[in-house]
Amino acid sequence: MLFKDILGNESKKKLLSDLVYNNRAPHALLFYGREGTVKLSLALAYAQYILCENRTKHDSCGVCPACYKSMRRIHPDVHFTFPVIKKDGKKREETTSNDFLENWRYMLNTLPEMSVKDWSSSINAGNSLPNINTRECNEIIQKLSLKAFEGDAKIMIVWMPEYLGKEGNRLLKIIEEPTDNTYIILICEDIDKILNTILSRTQKINVQPYSDAELSERIRTVVSTEVKDLKQVTLLADGNMSKAMSIIRGGNEDYSALLFDWIRASYKGKPEALQPIINACIDLGREKQKHFLQYGLHFFREYLYILGTGSRGKRINDQEYEIASKMKKIIDLEMGTKIVHILNQSIEHISRNANPKILFMANSLQLGDVLKNTA
Ligand SMILES: [Zn+2]
Structure with a gap:
């Protein structure tokens, strides 16, 4: 994902590229904002920009080997953590994000503005509430202690740290005492649910929802057929791409x-x-x-x-x-x-x-x- 592929949030994109370009990228960043915004897209673009071998002042090149891997979500130095449920044939305590990477990549490619509900239904969670467990936290620490595979940066993207619960304490150490060239990116919707000890150690970026015009444009890119009542969908969704897609899927009837x-x-x-x-x-x-x-x-x-x-x-x-x-x-x-x-x-x-x-x-x-x- 390139910064230029993301609609809106211009000042945030500039801030992020400036941080990296001027060698001031913080070890821990927290993107927060409403459901259905470009938080995760910004994190992906930011990670790609850090790893790009040929970056310009404001964006990744999009063609170098590192960019290629980032765009296919297979860069070995970009790790993802997100809430999951028990995987079939495994115990819950043994299941981690790694078991759902295929679903994850699919969602990143199709709806990076996804809500937790979109994610839950993509992994057939049914009535189970996904979370981030102890094993996952231990794996995060382990992954970040490894040497970087390629360039020298390691990036951990944690989506929805709200679902860490008390396990969040385990991550404090790596946020407090990061190893060199380690970048932790947290992406949350409800900042009140993040441990204060974590909040105080991260640089926070407030991600804005799409404007109506941006949302219409985004819908047109994602939905190939013409959307009936696009204007009405946009008004109802109020900047939330996940909600817009849910209305479109539900048939945007006039109620x-x-x-x-x-x-x-x-x-x-x-x-x-x-x-x-x-x-x-x-x-x-x-x-x-x-x-x-x-x-x-x-x-x-x-x-x-x-x-x-x-x-x-x-x-x-x-x-x-x-x-x-x-x-x-x-x-x-x-x-x-x-x-x-x-x-x-x-x-x-x-x-x-x-x-x-x-x-x-x-x-x-x-x-x-x-x-x-x-x-
Ligand atoms: Zn590149």
Whole structure:
């Protein structure tokens, strides 16, 4: 991956290449930023730049033997660590990232902005929660203690150190007392979950999400066929490439009619009006139920923005804006906030395999209470 192949984050790319070019590359770097951003892509480009035999001031050459290996993700001096599950035929404590390298390379090539959920489904994790175990940490220490195979730099890319838990302490020593030409790159989403002792010893780089224009361009590069409603997908995904792909895969249906029917029926609270809508929600299936609720969340966040600022946000289309304008007479800021809370909770429950029939019924009653101001 070359810096120039990554959309956006121009100042971060310049900062990274400057660090290396001026021999000031820190031993430990932490890239942090929301889900679906280019954190991992930047780390790959940075590692390649360190190893490139013929780098220019701002980028790798892309053609030298080191670049070739980096781009194929087979450079022997670039090591990867990421959360995994038990490998078939092995015990969990014996499984490490090495057992999933093929899946890993595939994801790096297809969706380096992947979320943990994308990664989990690519390794068929099912209900198992991936993590980084003791053995993995010992291997990291071991790998970094070896002499570099080729050039003289060794690079360890740790994706999602949030999943290290207490094991993170084991890595402190190599972060505190790095051997020469050893570079550790940590990539996380939730900086609050990283041990303070690690945070204080790393240089931190805050990676920005894609702008709408960048995200549209990125989607067009990845999806070869024309994406229906590209604009709508971009608005909903809000800079998150993983979310954009999930919407595209789920069929980017228009959920607005269903949402407003649901609100109306919940307000009236008549079971005969509510039942067909709840049935329609159940029929969607779990993935689309999530998309539907996420759409609802998107709409009500925009709605709150309108109520709060008196102006129209950038992420709302004309039809939604018209509905929002009419809603103002009925739903105030407090009610809107409660609705956002209900939707957030529902998404969490659906993700945890809640029974959709019970969930949508309970939500409709809750919505009704909020709308009638009896909550
Ligand atoms: Zn090169």
